[in-house]
Amino acid sequence: MRVCVLGGGVVGVASAYFLAREGHTVTLLEARDGLGLETSLANGAQLSYSYVAPLADPSVLPKLPGWLLDRDSALRFVPRLDWQQWRWCLAFLRACRGSVARRVTAELLGLGQLSRARVHELVEREALAFDYQRNGKLVVYRDPEAFAAARRQLAYQATLGSHQQALDSAACVALEPALAALRDKLAGGIHTPSEEAGDCHAFTVGLADAAARRFGARIRCGVRVDGLRREGRRVVAAQTSAGDIEADAFVVCAGMRSVSLLAPLGLRLPMYPLTGYSLTAPVDPARHLPPALSVTDLHYKVVYARLGGQLRVAGMVDLVGRHARADQRRIALLTQQARETFPGGADFDAAATWCGGRPATPDSKPLVGATPYSNLWLNTGHGALGFTLACGSATLLADAMAGRPAALDLSAFALGR
Numbered sequence: 001m002r003v004c005v006l007g008g009g010v011v012g013v014a015s016a017y018f019l020a021r022e023g024h025t026v027t028l029l030e031a032r033d034g035l036g037l038e039t040s041l042a043n044g045a046q047l048s049y050s051y052v053a054p055l056a057d058p059s060v061l062p063k064l065p066g067w068l069l070d071r072d073s074a075l076r077f078v079p080r081l082d083w084q085q086w087r088w089c090l091a092f093l094r095a096c097r098g099s100v101a102r103r104v105t106a107e108l109l110g111l112g113q114l115s116r117a118r119v120h121e122l123v124e125r126e127a128l129a130f131d132y133q134r135n136g137k138l139v140v141y142r143d144p145e146a147f148a149a150a151r152r153q154l155a156y157q158a159t160l161g162s163h164q165q166a167l168d169s170a171a172c173v174a175l176e177p178a179l180a181a182l183r184d185k186l187a188g189g190i191h192t193p194s195e196e197a198g199d200c201h202a203f204t205v206g207l208a209d210a211a212a213r214r215f216g217a218r219i220r221c222g223v224r225v226d227g228l229r230r231e232g233r234r235v236v237a238a239q240t241s242a243g244d245i246e247a248d249a250f251v252v253c254a255g256m257r258s259v260s261l262l263a264p265l266g267l268r269l270p271m272y273p274l275t276g277y278s279l280t281a282p283v284d285p286a287r288h289l290p291p292a293l294s295v296t297d298l299h300y301k302v303v304y305a306r307l308g309g310q311l312r313v314a315g316m317v318d319l320v321g322r323h324a325r326a327d328q329r330r331i332a333l334l335t336q337q338a339r340e341t342f343p344g345g346a347d348f349d350a351a352a353t354w355c356g357g358r359p360a361t362p363d364s365k366p367l368v369g370a371t372p373y374s375n376l377w378l379n380t381g382h383g384a385l386g387f388t389l390a391c392g393s394a395t396l397l398a399d400a401m402a403g404r405p406a407a408l409d410l411s412a413f414a415l416g417r
């Protein structure tokens with residue numbers, strides 16, 4: 001089958017790879033001059049298969065006033081005259097129920113486990129160079145109540161097959177000596193040895209190269225899709241800056257742009273960007289002591305990952321509009337928090353800064369699978385977990401398109417679920 005994949009971020013490239021590997025004739029269209037230059041560019045680098053609990057959870061409700069009023073809160077909400085923002089927020093509030101959060105956690109853990117198996121297989125088969133590390137993750141807590149809640153989540157996730165361990169402050173520092181400055185502030189931490197890290201952009205570029213070289217996928221950068229031409233309930237062509245491109249099937253993986261691409265077809269994707277920031281700071285081993293593990297400082301909701309000679313720092317979840325620009329105040333705050341958590345961890349003065357919009361659904365689950373159009377498929381809306389879940393969701397997509405039983409229940413990720 002001729003398959004046209006729209007969008008060359010990590011999700012589009014993973015989709016193209018798995019579909020090409022099955023024998024489909026794949027063409028991937030990417031508007032930018034290179035792959036992975038939007039949200040997949042400089043994210044937190046975490047392959048955090050076990051940290052998939054949704055943002056929508058009953059515990060966030062008392063925190064909402066802080067998100068509105070505190071400009072330095074890790075999560076910020078700035079209301080706009082934008083019905084898409086309000087519709088997303090209402091759906092988010094509806095998802096803030098314990099029963100929904102538990103079910104979504106179980107579904108995303110399943111997808112995370114599937115993704116991990118696929119990443120391991122790719123690392124074996126494709127010799128991808130993306131600063132990949134199986135270094136484990138340590139999430140540290142300063143607030144005893146938050147740590148107690150994390151231990152309850154650990155107990156729940158243990159019933160679903162996760163292997164994690166709760167540590168006191170001294171054990172956290174023994175495991176990750178770079179945390180020494182926080183010794184007296186920590187309530188404890190949760191260690192997950194099976195978590196991994198890597199450079200999402202390098203992964204995206206390397207996987208696209210493998211798809212093209214080994215399975216004949218055609219990767220076309222600099223081709224912008226402006227719309228989809230349909231006949232009845234079928235899409236017949238992508239209307240692009242390089243003319244109409246016909247195919248037997250179309251897969252939409254255009255990140256946040258998926259929403260406006262599909263609106264003219266009457267499809268409403270429940271997605272909104274959650275803006276976040278990252279720093280990529282150089283590390284001089286003679287002068288700096290960066291963390292060796294992937295670390296999340298839950299107090300600030302900031303993640304840290306070592307990528308070769310650099311330390312990647314990422315954080316902030318800002319619901320501030322569809323076209324948010326980098327806010328220098330947020331970047332300064334992130335830099336200050338990184339310095340406090342890991343003084344001497346990297347050269348933060350020389351850090352490259354970045355801002356991206358996580359393409360998020362209200363319940364944190366991606367949209368994967370069929371649409372009301374017989375040959376139009378979705379793989380988008382991965383929010384804060386696109387790198388982690390890309391290979392799992394691409395596998396589900398390939399199952400669905402082949403019409404064979406999927407590795408997981410596809411209805412959990414369907415549009416209109």
Ligand SMILES: Cc1cc2nc3c(=O)[nH]c(=O)nc-3n(C[C@H](O)[C@H](O)[C@H](O)COP(=O)(O)OP(=O)(O)OC[C@H]3O[C@@H](n4cnc5c(N)ncnc54)[C@H](O)[C@@H]3O)c2cc1C
Nearest residue numbers: 007009011031040044045046225255257276385386387388
């Ligand atoms: C601060 C931050 C930290 C993060 N940390 C992590 C992390 O540690 N781990 C993790 O798993 N995830 C993380 N994420 C989330 C992750 O980065 C995203 O979920 C993921 O990159 C989404 O990938 P995507 O392919 O769906 O979208 P994108 O990467 O945005 O790709 C969409 C592509 O489609 C192209 N496109 C759009 N419109 C068109 C068009 N009309 N025609 C052709 N091409 C088009 C775009 O140019 C783009 O390349 C983080 C995100 C942020 C912002």
